Amino acid sequence: MILSCAAVLFDVDGTLVDSTPLVERAGREWAAEYGIDPDVFMSGAHGRRTSDRVAEFLPAERVREATARLDALEAVSTDGIIALPGALDLLADMSGLPHAFVTSMDRAQFKARSEAAGIPSPPILVTAEDVADGKPDPSGYLQAAGRLGVDPSACVVVEDAPAGIAAGRAAGATVLALVTSHPEESLAEAHHVVQDLSRVRSTPAGLHLTIA
Incomplete structure (x- = not known):
């Protein structure tokens, strides 16, 4: 075709x-830190901007800080x-x-x-x-x-x-x-x-x- x-x-x-292993590890660690069910957070995270997904779980005044934290967790390694x-x-x-x-x-x-x-x-x-x-x-x-x-x-x-x-x-x-x-x-x-x-x-x- x-x-x-x-x-x-x-x-x-x-x-x-x-980069699935990296994203999964970081996303689950982040969700646990913020008291969010990791399975629920990860279920709709792929293909979305980090800030957009974070904003679905936290109030607007916390989104920037929380997004930076998730970005930092993902930046720890490129292994895999x-x-x-x-x-x-x-x-x-x-x-x-x-x-x-x-x-x-x-x-x-x-x-x-x-x-x-x-x-x-x-x-x-x-x-x-x-x-x-x-x-x-x-x-x-x-x-x-x-x-x-x-x-x-x-x-x-x-x-x-x-x-x-x-x-x-x-x-x-x-x-x-x-x-x-x-x-x-x-x-x-x-x-x-x-x-x-x-x-x-x-x-x-x-x-x-x-x-x-």
Whole structure:
């Protein structure tokens, strides 16, 4: 299957990079410190900006301090962070297809995790600091498309989480979901689903998908 597009907008954590052990450890430690059920906190944390998730559990006046604490816990180590299957090969040969990264991480987190995984710096990067509202709001994807000079409806968004899928659809893009962090049944709002990026290669006109 060919997904024709003028540009590709990649999510990062869970799509290109696997930092699940780090995020789980830090999130659970943080939740326990703040008297929050770790299972409840982690159940909807993936794919969201840290500050947005924290704000769902704490009063507004505590969000900044609590977010900084969770960021500090996540910054302790990059052990176990790896590139997800197919990510490095695809990014090494994008066939001239314009692309950008849109992440819920801040710039420091992105730098640490992408370097640990060997992910090359993208032509365009939109991080948590660049938008007023995080995913599922479409602002990040709309900004990335604008900076590439491409209509969002001509883009393919590559995501792994329901919040990111919702953001891509709200931006008007075609959404390709990967089964790398969530069960396939939770990705039903995506237009297309593949196992991971080893099933994807680029062409000058778009993405070629191998559907199992």
